[in-house]
Amino acid sequence: MSSAMAPIQIKADRAGFLLIPDPEASFEAVMAFLEERLEQSHDFFHNTEMVLDLRKSPMGSDEISALCTRLHQKSMVRIVEVRLGEEVSFAVAGAPERKRVAPEAGRRHEESAPVIVRNTCRSGVRVVSASDCVVLGDVNPGAEIIAGGDVIVYGTLRGVAHAGVGGDQSARIWALSFEPNQIRIAELVAVPPRGCKPGRGRFEIAEIRNGVIQVVSL
Amino acid sequence: MAGRTIVVTSGKGGVGKTTTVANLGTTLAKKKNSVVLIDTDIGLRNLDVVMGLENRIVYNLVDIIEGKCRKEQAMIRDRKLSNLCMIPAAQTREKNSITEEQMKELCSNLAEEFDYVIIDCPAGIEQGFKNAIAGADTALVVTTPEVSAIRDADRVIGLLEAALVRNINLIINRLNARMVKKGDMMSTEDIIALLSVPLLGVVPESEDVVVSTNRGVPLVHDRSSKAGAAFRGMAGRLDGESIPLDGDAGGLLGRMKRLIWN
Ligand SMILES: Nc1ncnc2c1ncn2[C@@H]1O[C@H](COP(=O)(O)OP(=O)(O)OP(=O)(O)O)[C@@H](O)[C@H]1O
Numbered sequence: 001m002s003s004a005m006a007p008i009q010i011k012a013d014r015a016g017f018l019l020i021p022d023p024e025a026s027f028e029a030v031m032a033f034l035e036e037r038l039e040q041s042h043d044f045f046h047n048t049e050m051v052l053d054l055r056k057s058p059m060g061s062d063e064i065s066a067l068c069t070r071l072h073q074k075s076m077v078r079i080v081e082v083r084l085g086e087e088v089s090f091a092v093a094g095a096p097e098r099k100r101v102a103p104e105a106g107r108r109h110e111e112s113a114p115v116i117v118r119n120t121c122r123s124g125v126r127v128v129s130a131s132d133c134v135v136l137g138d139v140n141p142g143a144e145i146i147a148g149g150d151v152i153v154y155g156t157l158r159g160v161a162h163a164g165v166g167g168d169q170s171a172r173i174w175a176l177s178f179e180p181n182q183i184r185i186a187e188l189v190a191v192p193p194r195g196c197k198p199g200r201g202r203f204e205i206a207e208i209r210n211g212v213i214q215v216v217s218l
Numbered sequence: 219m220a221g222r223t224i225v226v227t228s229g230k231g232g233v234g235k236t237t238t239v240a241n242l243g244t245t246l247a248k249k250k251n252s253v254v255l256i257d258t259d260i261g262l263r264n265l266d267v268v269m270g271l272e273n274r275i276v277y278n279l280v281d282i283i284e285g286k287c288r289k290e291q292a293m294i295r296d297r298k299l300s301n302l303c304m305i306p307a308a309q310t311r312e313k314n315s316i317t318e319e320q321m322k323e324l325c326s327n328l329a330e331e332f333d334y335v336i337i338d339c340p341a342g343i344e345q346g347f348k349n350a351i352a353g354a355d356t357a358l359v360v361t362t363p364e365v366s367a368i369r370d371a372d373r374v375i376g377l378l379e380a381a382l383v384r385n386i387n388l389i390i391n392r393l394n395a396r397m398v399k400k401g402d403m404m405s406t407e408d409i410i411a412l413l414s415v416p417l418l419g420v421v422p423e424s425e426d427v428v429v430s431t432n433r434g435v436p437l438v439h440d441r442s443s444k445a446g447a448a449f450r451g452m453a454g455r456l457d458g459e460s461i462p463l464d465g466d467a468g469g470l471l472g473r474m475k476r477l478i479w480n
C-alpha cells in the first residue's frame with residue numbers, strides 16, 4: 001500500500017509523530033485506518049506523543065476529540081498539539097504540558113504560536129500555552145487557562161486565568177466580562193472583591209500596576 | 219424506525235435524576251409510546267422504589283448482560299401502564315461488572331423494540347457514568363440552582379460533548395421562585411447563561427415529589443401537582459410537541475430564546 005493513498009499519513013518528526021489526514025478522506029476512513037495501523041504495529045506507537053496537522057484538511061472539534069480519545073484508549077497515544085494554520089495551533093486540553101524550555105522571566109514569547117481554543121472551556125478543562133492563549137467562548141468556573149503570555153477571553157471569564165506563568169509581569173488578562181474565581185499574573189494572585197458585577201460588552205483588562213493586580217475597563 | 223435512547227445524568231448526586239426518569243418515562247408511556255427505563259446505578263438502585271416495583275424484581279441488568287436471563291425476563295411491567303417497563307440495577311454487584319460496549323449493544327437492541335429507552339445514570343463521572351452514556355443519543359443534564367450542582371453539570375456537559383453525545387438538554391430541578399426573587403438563589407437565566415445548553419424545563423421545589431417517591435407512584439399521575447405539570451411539559455417537548463416554557467419556568471427573557479428547546 002502506498003502511503004500517498006492512505007486516508008491519514010503518519011510521519012516521524014523530531015518531536016514525535018505527525019498525523020496528516022488526507023483532505024479527500026472521510027473521518028470514518030481516517031479513524032478506521034488509524035485503528036488498523038495501531039493494531040498492526042503492536043506497541044510501536046504505544047505511549048507516544050503526536051501532533052495532529054490539520055493545515056490541509058479541517059476537522060470539527062468533536063471529531064478531533066473523538067480521535068484523541070480513541071488513540072489514547074487504544075495505545076496511550078497523546079495528541080499534544082493540533083495545528084490549524086501556519087501561525088495557529090492549540091495545545092490539547094488535558095494533555096500533559098509539553099516539555100518546552102521554561103520561558104525566561106520577564107521575556108515575552110512572541111516567537112511561539114498562540115493557543116486558540118474555539119469553544120467554551122467547561123469545568124475540569126485545563127489549557128496550557130507557552131505564549132498567549134485566546135479563548136473564543138466562556139471560561140467557566142472550574143476551568144483553568146494558563147499562559148506564558150496574555151490570556152484573552154472573547155466571552156466571560158469565570159474560572160481561573162494565569163497570565164505570565166514564566167514570571168512575565170507585563171502579561172495581561174483580557175475578557176469581555178470579568179467574574180473570575182481568581183486571577184494570577186506572574187507570581188501575583190488576586191481574588192475579585194465579593195459582589196462586584198462589572199459592566200458587560202467591552203473588554204476589561206487585568207494587569208500589574210504598582211505591584212498589585214488591577215482590573216481596568218477599556 | 220429505531221427509538222430514542224436518552225440518558226438522564228448530573229454529576230452531583232441527589233439532584234433528581236431518578237425522579238426525572240420515573241416521571242418522564244411515565245408521561246411518555248401515557249402518551250402511547252412504548253418505554254423502557256434502565257437503572258444503571260449498580261449497587262445503589264432506587265428507580266424500582268420510585269416506580270413502586272421493588273417487590274417484583276427477579277433478574278437485573280447485570281443478569282441480562284452476563285446472559286443469565288433473556289432481556290424480557292428482567293423487564294418489570296408497570297402496575298398501571300402496560301407499555302411501560304423497567305430493567306432494575308443489580309444491588310449486590312460492582313459497577314465494573316458491565317462495559318461500555320455491552321451497554322451500547324443493549325441500548326441499540328432495546329431501541330429497535332421501544333420508542334424510548336431512558337437510562338438512569340449514577341452520580342459521579344466514573345465507569346458507571348461512562349456505561350450509562352455509552353448507548354445514548356440524547357442526554358438530559360439535571361441540576362439544582364446550587365453552585366456546586368451547576369459546576370458538576372458543567373463538567374458533565376464537557377464530558378458528554380467529548381463523548382459525542384449530540385443532543386444535550388438541561389433540566390433545572392428544585393427551583394424556589396421565592397428565593398430567586400429575593401436574590402438568594404441563582405435564576406434560570408443565570409444558569410443557562412453559564413451552561414449554554416438548551417433548556418428542556420424547570421421543576422419547582424415541591425413536597426409532592428417526596429410524597430410520591432415514598433408512595434412509589436410517579437408524580438405525573440397527580441393532575442393537581444405543579445411539579446407534575448413541569449414533568450409533563452418536558453415529556454411533551456421531548457415528544458416533539460411545542461409547549462411554551464413560560465408556564466413552568468417563570469418568565470424567561472427574550473434573549474434566552476435561542477437557547478431554549480426547539
Ligand atoms: N423538585 C423537587 N422538590 C422536592 N424534592 C425533590 C425534588 N426533586 C427531587 N427531590 C427529592 O430529592 C431526593 C433525591 O432525588 P433523586 O433520587 O431523584 O435524585 P438522584 O439524582 O437520582 O440521586 P442519586 O444521585 O442518589 O441517584 C429525593 O428524596 C426526592 O424526593
Ligand SMILES: [Mg+2]
Nearest residue numbers: 235236259264
Ligand atoms: Mg438516582
